[in-house]
Amino acid sequence: MTETTSMQLVPTLSEEELRLIDAEIAHVPYRSAVAIDALKIVQQHRGWVSDESIKAIASYLDMSADELDGIATFYNLIFRRPVGDKVILLCNSISCWIKGCDGLQQKITEQLGVQFGETTSDNRYTLLPVTCLGACDKAPVMMVGEELHEDVAESSIVRILGGSTEP
Amino acid sequence: MPTIRIDGVEYEVQAGKNLLESCLSLGLDLPYFCWHPAMGSIGACRQCAVVQYQSEEDEQAGRGRIVMGCMTPVSDGAIFSLDGDRAREFREAIVESLMLNHPHDCPVCAEGGECHLQDMTVMVGHRDRHYRGRKNTHRNQYLGPLLNHEMNRCIACYRCTRYYRDYAGGTDLAAMAAHDHVYFGRHEEGILESEFAGNLVEVCPTGVFTDKTLVHDYTRKWDLQSAPSVCVGCGVGCNTLPGERYGRLKRIHNRFNVEVNGYFLCDRGRFGGGFVNNQQRLDYPGLRGDDGRYNAVDHHQALQHMAEACRNARVAAIGSPRTSIEANFLLRQLVGTDNFCPGFTELEQTLVNLALELQQQSSAVIADIRSVESADAVLILGEDLTNTAPRLALAVRQSVRNKAYEMAAGLGLETWQDAAIRNLAQDRRSPLFIAASGDTRLDDVAEQHLSLAPQDVARLGFEVAAAIRGGGGVGNSDTAAGRIAAALMEAKRPLVISGTSSGSPQALQAAAAVAEALAGAGHRPMLNFTVPEANSLGQAMLTGSAAPSLEAIAERCDRGEIDTLLVLENDLYHRTPAALADRLLHSDSAIIAVDGLDNRTTSAARLVLPAANFAETEGTLVSLEGRAQRHYPVFLPQGERRPSWVWLLACMKELGHPTATDLHQFDDITRACAATVPALAGITGAAPDHHFLNVGVKIPRQPHRYSGRTAMRADISVHEPKQPEDEESPLAFSMEGLNRWQPGALLPFVWAPGWNSNQSLHRFQSEVGGPLRGGTAGMRLLGAGTTGPTAAIDPPPSFTPVEGRWQLVARHRIFGSEELSALSPGICELVEPGFVEMRGADAHGLGLTEGDGVELDAGLATLAVKINDSIPPGCLGYAVGHAGTANLAAGASVSLAKATNWQRPPQVISTDRSGGGHV
Ligand code: SF4
Ligand code: SF4
Numbered sequence A: 001m002t003e004t005t006s007m008q009l010v011p012t013l014s015e016e017e018l019r020l021i022d023a024e025i026a027h028v029p030y031r032s033a034v035a036i037d038a039l040k041i042v043q044q045h046r047g048w049v050s051d052e053s054i055k056a057i058a059s060y061l062d063m064s065a066d067e068l069d070g071i072a073t074f075y076n077l078i079f080r081r082p083v084g085d086k087v088i089l090l091c092n093s094i095s096c097w098i099k100g101c102d103g104l105q106q107k108i109t110e111q112l113g114v115q116f117g118e119t120t121s122d123n124r125y126t127l128l129p130v131t132c133l134g135a136c137d138k139a140p141v142m143m144v145g146e147e148l149h150e151d152v153a154e155s156s157i158v159r160i161l162g163g164s165t166e167p
Numbered sequence B: 001m002p003t004i005r006i007d008g009v010e011y012e013v014q015a016g017k018n019l020l021e022s023c024l025s026l027g028l029d030l031p032y033f034c035w036h037p038a039m040g041s042i043g044a045c046r047q048c049a050v051v052q053y054q055s056e057e058d059e060q061a062g063r064g065r066i067v068m069g070c071m072t073p074v075s076d077g078a079i080f081s082l083d084g085d086r087a088r089e090f091r092e093a094i095v096e097s098l099m100l101n102h103p104h105d106c107p108v109c110a111e112g113g114e115c116h117l118q119d120m121t122v123m124v125g126h127r128d129r130h131y132r133g134r135k136n137t138h139r140n141q142y143l144g145p146l147l148n149h150e151m152n153r154c155i156a157c158y159r160c161t162r163y164y165r166d167y168a169g170g171t172d173l174a175a176m177a178a179h180d181h182v183y184f185g186r187h188e189e190g191i192l193e194s195e196f197a198g199n200l201v202e203v204c205p206t207g208v209f210t211d212k213t214l215v216h217d218y219t220r221k222w223d224l225q226s227a228p229s230v231c232v233g234c235g236v237g238c239n240t241l242p243g244e245r246y247g248r249l250k251r252i253h254n255r256f257n258v259e260v261n262g263y264f265l266c267d268r269g270r271f272g273g274g275f276v277n278n279q280q281r282l283d284y285p286g287l288r289g290d291d292g293r294y295n296a297v298d299h300h301q302a303l304q305h306m307a308e309a310c311r312n313a314r315v316a317a318i319g320s321p322r323t324s325i326e327a328n329f330l331l332r333q334l335v336g337t338d339n340f341c342p343g344f345t346e347l348e349q350t351l352v353n354l355a356l357e358l359q360q361q362s363s364a365v366i367a368d369i370r371s372v373e374s375a376d377a378v379l380i381l382g383e384d385l386t387n388t389a390p391r392l393a394l395a396v397r398q399s400v401r402n403k404a405y406e407m408a409a410g411l412g413l414e415t416w417q418d419a420a421i422r423n424l425a426q427d428r429r430s431p432l433f434i435a436a437s438g439d440t441r442l443d444d445v446a447e448q449h450l451s452l453a454p455q456d457v458a459r460l461g462f463e464v465a466a467a468i469r470g471g472g473g474v475g476n477s478d479t480a481a482g483r484i485a486a487a488l489m490e491a492k493r494p495l496v497i498s499g500t501s502s503g504s505p506q507a508l509q510a511a512a513a514v515a516e517a518l519a520g521a522g523h524r525p526m527l528n529f530t531v532p533e534a535n536s537l538g539q540a541m542l543t544g545s546a547a548p549s550l551e552a553i554a555e556r557c558d559r560g561e562i563d564t565l566l567v568l569e570n571d572l573y574h575r576t577p578a579a580l581a582d583r584l585l586h587s588d589s590a591i592i593a594v595d596g597l598d599n600r601t602t603s604a605a606r607l608v609l610p611a612a613n614f615a616e617t618e619g620t621l622v623s624l625e626g627r628a629q630r631h632y633p634v635f636l637p638q639g640e641r642r643p644s645w646v647w648l649l650a651c652m653k654e655l656g657h658p659t660a661t662d663l664h665q666f667d668d669i670t671r672a673c674a675a676t677v678p679a680l681a682g683i684t685g686a687a688p689d690h691h692f693l694n695v696g697v698k699i700p701r702q703p704h705r706y707s708g709r710t711a712m713r714a715d716i717s718v719h720e721p722k723q724p725e726d727e728e729s730p731l732a733f734s735m736e737g738l739n740r741w742q743p744g745a746l747l748p749f750v751w752a753p754g755w756n757s758n759q760s761l762h763r764f765q766s767e768v769g770g771p772l773r774g775g776t777a778g779m780r781l782l783g784a785g786t787t788g789p790t791a792a793i794d795p796p797p798s799f800t801p802v803e804g805r806w807q808l809v810a811r812h813r814i815f816g817s818e819e820l821s822a823l824s825p826g827i828c829e830l831v832e833p834g835f836v837e838m839r840g841a842d843a844h845g846l847g848l849t850e851g852d853g854v855e856l857d858a859g860l861a862t863l864a865v866k867i868n869d870s871i872p873p874g875c876l877g878y879a880v881g882h883a884g885t886a887n888l889a890a891g892a893s894v895s896l897a898k899a900t901n902w903q904r905p906p907q908v909i910s911t912d913r914s915g916g917g918h919v
């Protein structure tokens, strides 16, 4: 029974996604070994990973949805809920904390009207905490979309976020 | 044996163990969570911390380092401290941090009073909470009718997923998220798929997974009265601990038996006892008048009627393979051997007797569960074990891990190094081959699963045997038989399993032939056969193959040769096609039925005597490995219900039956049976008789904290009645007495000071995971034979499908194929309506899709269709024991037609089936 249901779900992955996942599978001994890559591929195409995507990927990789969801939910950069166009990852780990990330967070919240874990109503930004961006020497740091911002001052928040989105 | 020093005291310990299990075996209290005796160590919870010293100087200087007991091998000269301040403080801090998010809701938690987390918290002395932050609150999931989910109580020990996935092979439970948010559940709500999910109740050390049927009808462990019992769900005979309160069976826990079921039960066994509370239970004896009305009578009148019907009359009797040897034996004494049918159909009689004879003759070792787990190559012929002998399937699932242990041994890793070994082996397994008519629930760990018609399953077995004998075919990788033969020959402990469930005597013979061929080739093979019911094998030992079958009795009924037919605990409409049951029950003979539940058979009876069931009486059952085991009443039957043996004995006394003169008590019957039936001579050794006293008193069924006894019946009367005396067993309906040091067969519950949960079991074991101190319960009646099968058997002709006909193959379901468990709350919600399984192409050809109705042989049965492409071509699977399938027999050939006017069976309303077992 599970088989027939999951069979019907496979098509929810696009040709392109399947092609990229297949390319990963070619490098590993078990299909399920590419679970993380497959999640990343789907997220790249859809912005996030839905329950349906979890089932589709799982069935394609011969694993249970439960098992894959365990992996997906373990990683904070796999988004199991929709996110805005750009994700703001604000580091609040030790170096950034010493260098004042709390102030940055306040500024962002003032400007965008969102707390950690929330998305602006115009869907442009989602604000998330992150434990390290690998740039402690330039603390405090944050990432907006693909772009890393170093030595961020509270005063530069408005510029970085384009002065947009009023609360 | 290495000597280690703990807090200045030297101990000799077993080599190869870890410090935690060594400490527990020594009787030292070392707290733990994630380690489990059956699952080994992963070092996840950090609760078992101790200080290890490098040397004596290190110890004197008070240095040393914190290590995890469960991850530390014991080695000669090692020095540890359990009691040192540092170790204690560490352990206290661990409990505190594991409980940061715990809701402290013990008063409303079903685990309370038998909670390992409570015990460990007290053990480490943690009292004051320092955390002042917000706690996480999780959303719980619906996991089906058997288990309750309350995630807030989780301490993230990972036992549940390790058990469910790694041990039991389930795929639909996982650890989600990370750090403070970790969540153990399913991807989305839904019924847990594993047939062994219920063990989570005992595996989870907190109240996350609890028994839902208990939660709906709740009593704390300390208020439960319990007794050693044996599961009547199938032939495995798992040892159980049912608990009672207010005359109701509340729950069933595992009773450890190292050779039968270890730490685990299947869900049919754990949740299948609820029929005891079913409202279809008969309360009073009754006489059916000529007008068909059922009139209750008291038990003296009932007995007189019974005796009257037996006096100077031609009496025959039908016994029951699902009740005790003693009741069956008495019934046989009452009517005489020639008139006693064991309750088998002809086919069943052939199968069960063949299973018995082949095992008696075979030079193979009849495997107990530990031996099954130790097998390094397994061949299963014609069985879907998970659905026919579930606990055995769980053991076979462990056997495939022997490859991993072998690899680990090469690296010097002990078997308890669970994470390391799983990492090392990945998915490499010892070979398991399954040949069956359709998919089975062990296919996921099988090297090969062959779906064949029953004849071809047997043929394959004979080919394997021939390949082994001939030597030449072995390793011929072109044929399945050659590959299987090679794998079995390469193994050190090969195991062959077959059974009666496919209805094929040849499968049994083929399995025995493989075992014999292996023995001939110098191996010491193991052999196992499943049998249909809890006492099938005992019944065969009692009666042999010459006893009249149901068909033979029916012929006598047809000829009017039987005046009175006694039917013991056997619903013939469940067991046989309606036509045969009608011949037996609706001839001119007067029917007297002794049974617990109202059913179609009791409805046909002139006189009905309400019988006690497994939880209300003592009895001896013989399991599939030929082990005689005793079960004891957990509580006494209510009202006019009596154990069947009591009814029968009283009737014999009333009749002045000569063989009953010396029989007064249950033990007398057991002894008389052992003396009369050579094959059963050993049954008296199954457990001590009623004279046994433990340090001068009987063993209590109630824990010393049993509360509210004076108030329990206050709604009926404020006068507390005297506790009933138990004159039949070494157990007492009392809190007084000693529950320690007794023989293994007499363990009514586990509890030890400081250990309120089931984890206290290690205090009753000779060593952690080892046999009970009082010895392993039960008596094996089958030794290894020496002769081997007497005659060479020719393989059956291979199966050729006939156009337009289908051969019926039996498909068993853990929930639904067994009569009584299917009437229990929880399980009854999981039982499907009767169905047939057919290949997609066959269905298509008949214009059928999933869920349509199909008519078999013009009127034989009309059932819902399931598409299953694993069914062999030309075959049609049918759900054994389900509604609407009683007329079907494995091996029969049927025609099919799309049913007109088919209506899908209505959704079951569970309370209808469980008879309001819980509300
Ligand atoms: S649910 Fe129970 S077994 Fe699973 S991790 Fe939590 S406490 Fe441990
Ligand atoms: S395997 Fe059989 S005997 Fe054991 S618990 Fe399950 S139904 Fe009962």
Ligand code: FES
Residues within 6 Å of the ligand: B020, B031, B032, B033, B034, B035, B042, B043, B044, B045, B046, B047, B048, B049, B068, B069, B070, B071
């Ligand atoms: S029991 Fe040793 S770390 Fe959990």
